[in-house]
Amino acid sequence: MVHHRPKPDDRSDNVEKLQDMVQNTIENIEKAEETMQFASPEEREKIAEKNKRREEAIAAMRAEIKDEAAARENGYR
Numbered sequence: 001m002v003h004h005r006p007k008p009d010d011r012s013d014n015v016e017k018l019q020d021m022v023q024n025t026i027e028n029i030e031k032a033e034e035t036m037q038f039a040s041p042e043e044r045e046k047i048a049e050k051n052k053r054r055e056e057a058i059a060a061m062r063a064e065i066k067d068e069a070a071a072r073e074n075g076y077r
Contacts, residue, residue: 022058025058
């Protein structure tokens, strides 16, 4: 029987990954807003709702970035 060991938790690049995710989400919001001018009223409403959820996700990611940066400074204790 083979015993697999879980990989150690590598949090060394979490801040950078989260920053990339924030940037990608911002770009998605901008692209969605550009397409709104060609969308029907129903589609505009859906895009607006999705962008609102994206803004909430960005806020959560930024909070996580702060937590990860603090953990990095404290040596991930």
